[in-house]
Amino acid sequence: MKIMKSSNKEKIKENDNKIIFITGTPGTGKTTLANLLESKFSKNYNFQIVKINDLAIENNLIDGVDSDKGYNIVNVQKLDKKLNEVLDSFFNEKDLNDSKLKISIVEGHLSHLCNCENVDKIIVLRLNPKILESRLKSRNYSEYKIHENLEAEALGVCSVEAYQKYGTKVNEIDTSDLSIKEVFKFVEDIIFNKKDFPVGNIDFMKWILGGY
Numbered sequence: 001m002k003i004m005k006s007s008n009k010e011k012i013k014e015n016d017n018k019i020i021f022i023t024g025t026p027g028t029g030k031t032t033l034a035n036l037l038e039s040k041f042s043k044n045y046n047f048q049i050v051k052i053n054d055l056a057i058e059n060n061l062i063d064g065v066d067s068d069k070g071y072n073i074v075n076v077q078k079l080d081k082k083l084n085e086v087l088d089s090f091f092n093e094k095d096l097n098d099s100k101l102k103i104s105i106v107e108g109h110l111s112h113l114c115n116c117e118n119v120d121k122i123i124v125l126r127l128n129p130k131i132l133e134s135r136l137k138s139r140n141y142s143e144y145k146i147h148e149n150l151e152a153e154a155l156g157v158c159s160v161e162a163y164q165k166y167g168t169k170v171n172e173i174d175t176s177d178l179s180i181k182e183v184f185k186f187v188e189d190i191i192f193n194k195k196d197f198p199v200g201n202i203d204f205m206k207w208i209l210g211g212y
């Protein structure tokens with residue numbers, strides 16, 4: 001069934017066009033996964049990738065910098081509006097090959113804070129805080145910033161926030177023992193409704209209790 005509408009709220013539906021958000025604590029592998037999705041999907045689909053941090057910076061959606069934490073303070077309301085414009089423009093693009101499915105991947109740890117009625121899946125990448133710690137240390141983050149991110153990962157903050165907004169559309173994958181190719185395979189299965197990884201099955205609380 002083909003429904004032609006002008007907004008991603010009704011996403012121009014050609015069978016089953018898709019909007020997928022990839023989120024997770026910094027360092028869990030979102031960018032690596034998004035790049036692999038782009039290289040695998042762009043041949044077979046009309047493919048768009050939106051890197052949410054780049055979108056915020058390029059469109060000057062930064063309210064300031066938290067100098068203690070070393071973060072840009074992104075205006076999420078403006079980001080939300082811009083993201084929906086970018087999605088609308090992709091799904092309305094006339095030059096796309098009509099015989100191919102349209103897939104938009106939105107990558108970044110702020111993606112799940114945006115409101116997108118027509119998002120299909122939100123995929124949260126999770127990682128054992130012990131492994132995350134070594135990845136974040138190699139980025140030369142401050143001790144404070146590392147600890148804050150590890151705590152957020154142990155508590156599953158992205159999953160909880162995403163679930164509060166999007167409920168059962170949210171999947172989470174424990175990537176701790178997976179190669180990036182294996183992560184890709186799971187994500188592909190989620191995107192095409194072959195597998196489901198509901199929120200609530202990953203528990204890194206042991207890290208908080210000092211068990212790792």
Ligand SMILES: Nc1ncnc2c1ncn2[C@@H]1O[C@H](COP(=O)(O)OP(=O)(O)OP(=O)(O)O)[C@@H](O)[C@H]1O
Pocket residue numbers: 024025026027028029030031032033108109135175178179180181183
């Ligand atoms: N499945 C994996 N196995 C081993 N290493 C991985 C895996 N996924 C990502 N990495 C490595 O982990 C590091 C962090 O990955 P990446 O930059 O993709 O994280 P991110 O979630 O996008 O971080 P940020 O939110 O800060 O952009 C990179 O060095 C990447 O090569």
